[in-house]
Amino acid sequence: MKKLMTGNEAAAWGARLAEVDYIPNFPITPQTEIIETLSKWIREGEMKAVFRTMDSEHSMLTAAGSASATGARVFTATSSQGLLYAFEMLYNLSGWRVPVVMVNVSRGLSAPITLEPDHNDILSARDSGFLQIHCETAQEILDSILVAYKISEDKRVMLPTIVNFDGFYLSFTREIVDVPKLEDVRKFLPEYKPTHTFFKASKPLAQGTPVLNSSLYSYFRYQVHRAMENALDVYKEVKEEFNKKFGRPIDEVETYMMDDAEYALLMTNSFSTKGKKAVIKMREKKINVGLIKLRLFRPFPTKELMKQTRGLKGLAIIDQNISPGKGGVIYSEVSSELYNYEEKPKVITSFIGGLGGKNISETEFEFAINYTRKVYEERTTLRVPILLFTEEDKKTSKTLIDIAHGGEKNEA
């Protein structure tokens, strides 16, 4: 059934179709519509689940983890400050090996506080042991949540997943979503029946135990890594089954016009759509360019990425985040993974754009590709990273700063 809905509603639909038992929550813009929608459905009897507003995201994630450790299927959602507030518990949940699925609606981090998206929030959770699936469209959000439960609850994985999408550009944007039938979803995603973590009177179990022996600590934490590696294989199986049942591909690395590409943009999340449009424009100008979108970020799909970047002259990575003192996080991740690969792109360039939701225009994408070509063709020294910041941005900033300091002393 096709419906027009926001990204947030698509997320709520994902949880509803997964027939989750428990939704601990705490509101934060731009995630609120997800929990509002779910609470409404529960109150109207459309969904059978406990909806529990906690005192904070830290508690929210704790309750999510402990409920999952009891045997319930759990969904929760947060964003930016909330994700950081819950940070300690991210590592706990992966250590408990509980298959919670959490949505993160990306939003730039304070200070200064802002509402619009970038990816510093979600990328900070990179090392926590949560799987990460990043979405470009509302459809992908719904699909990814179903896929996430299926993978998380697989015995070979048993790890929590974050499904990520951009605030505003996706959370509040309505587009067409094909909502699968519940019966079909049930066939794809059977009831969760844990065998390793549960709380019940007939079988006492100690969970979340301290491990003071360092060999054993290494073992358990490394098992989380092993489970992540398994998740790569499981993802492949699940995406095939999903595609067969629902007719939608949901590849870990998606490519766009890459067949004969010599250059490529590499991106994640909703601005990939804008990147695709820029690719078309550049193609019209006879630039052989394509786009690579990372959908699965943890586990990192290295092999797929090697395949898709093989022999490129240049790869321009657009990072909507900044690690001060280093640059773009995805640039670091991709370059390090490709370093030992014979057929790696000749040049990998790094651009920071879209911080705090700032637009990335076609010209900026083209600038990135042109710069990459120049570095490749003229062997010029590479500057890393380059901030995509326009004359217009500079002017706006100046005007506002002037106001902040008393008066329109325009020096220009």
Added chain:
Amino acid sequence: MIKVRFHGRGGQGMKTSSRILGTAAFLSGFFVQDFPIYGAERRGAPVVAFTIISKEPILERGYIFDPNILLISDETLLLDKQTDPTKGMSKESIVFINSNKNEDYFKEKIGAKVIVEDLTKIALEVLGRPILSTLIAGVAAKLVGIEQKYLEEAVKEELEQIGANEEMIRKNILAATIGYNKVQEVKIEQTESLEPEVKVVEVEYNDPEISTPVISFVANSYLKKTGTWRVFKPIIKYQKCKSCRLCYVYCPESAIKWENNFPVIDYENCKGCLICVQECPLKAIEIVREGE
């Protein structure tokens, strides 16, 4: 380089011993490292501390696997398989044991150079409490050949740090010198590092039942047999016991079972806190020093 390893129980002051030795060696002009193993220090529970003394800069971190000198604060620690205090010791190592037994008793069992003194007795006489930190530091300082004046200075410095008053410092300097004079300086054989050679292996994925840190065999902590923590042993004199249940109820460790209307102490697990002795209204529980 001399590597010294201290084994003791929480509350006996082994961390302080290792620091006093460290400070004394530092004052004597050596390169020094000292380090306690921390985290779960509990009164009565086994603890380990280390001091390394060297003429050259020290390229070591963490656990000392091959000590030249081992100081064991009480013999019951030797029974503790988990700590295994003599682990990594070589024939050349010197092992000091605080005990009221004689050296021959341990020589066979340990197979190294053993020195035995009853420091607990001295501690009770000099300090009024079975705290061994300064006595053992004194022994260690002499064994490694540190001058007495540096030992005294170090005792003062370390005890001031932990807030001891003048009287305590004076008594502890006395204790340290008694320990110092109980033993002779030894010639330390310089041995090759014994850190064991290892083989790096693959770690496969295991099913979550195994690879998640959960415990399904509940209430299994009795397997740890914390009876080895005991320095003093409570013994019930049944002819005096009137089955009032107080000892049973107050034992923090569930180490007293209630059987046939009488309390029965589970010595494999009793930690020797002596609450039962203190609380028995009929004084029906007596104390003996462990190993007597």
Added chain:
Amino acid sequence: MEARKMKLEKKIKTIFDIPIQEYVAPGGIFCQGCGAILAARLILKLLGERTVVVNAAGCFTLAVVYPYTVFKASWLYTAMACAPAGAQGIRDALDILIEKRKIDKNEDLNILVVTGDGAASSIGLQSTITAIHRNLDFWYLAYDNQAFMNTGAQKTETTPFGAATSTTKPTSLSPLGTEQEPLDLFSVWVSAGAPYVATVSPSYPVDFLDKVERAKEIKGPKLFHCLSGCPPGWNYEPALTIKVGRLAVESGVWALKEAVNGTIKHTYIPKKRIPVEEYLKIQGRFEHLFKPVKNKEAIEEIQRKVDKYWEYELHDAK
């Protein structure tokens, strides 16, 4: 409200009413003479193995160190701030799983949060207050050793006036050690609306377990705030744990009481209170009040506060 009807007659009347079943095995990583594990052993005698113990960081965390657990019951260590949130998740999950018939209702469990005073009175207070406010059906044993013991005895919100801790060492500039009065956790819980709030002591096991037994009738948050002697942290010999607790109660420093739906009642009133000095002087953490010279003023101040408390409470009780 069920609680209003709660019978006040005693259920555990003498020491012989205390069950001899054990649900806590020996061998935990607790100091010799630890009052906290004794408190847990006692409360679990009545809650039994159909319980899940939810813990926040503290000494108690080492009750379970892989591969060993002291409990017959289930266990979950959460983090320092959030044990009550962990309890909420388990409670909600059990309820919905039973309602959806995914598990049998015989699989239901008591939920017992066990944390130290540090977690209970500072970092965990937010998750606690809201759990109370939601009327979460759970038990909370707050063993109060009056400092952050697991990290080496630093001052908490419940460290008493005059006590030395590793962050409030008496010096010539600050001779008292801790200058601040402890946070009154009992009143915090009462004012948050908890239906059952009690102070207990392992030195008074009959009083303690009678409260537990009677509180079983109450659905909702139930606090057992337990003054728990700590030999290394308070600096006394392990054998004295019960005695220290007894002196705390007999001197009136630690009042044994309960609040049922906000109505406070003292469950034990010492007939003739012994001087607080008796309680203070056997603990090394108060040694600076006696040596090298006696700090009469401070000791009198402590005595005055205790007297004032009882004057007020006893007057009120009339």
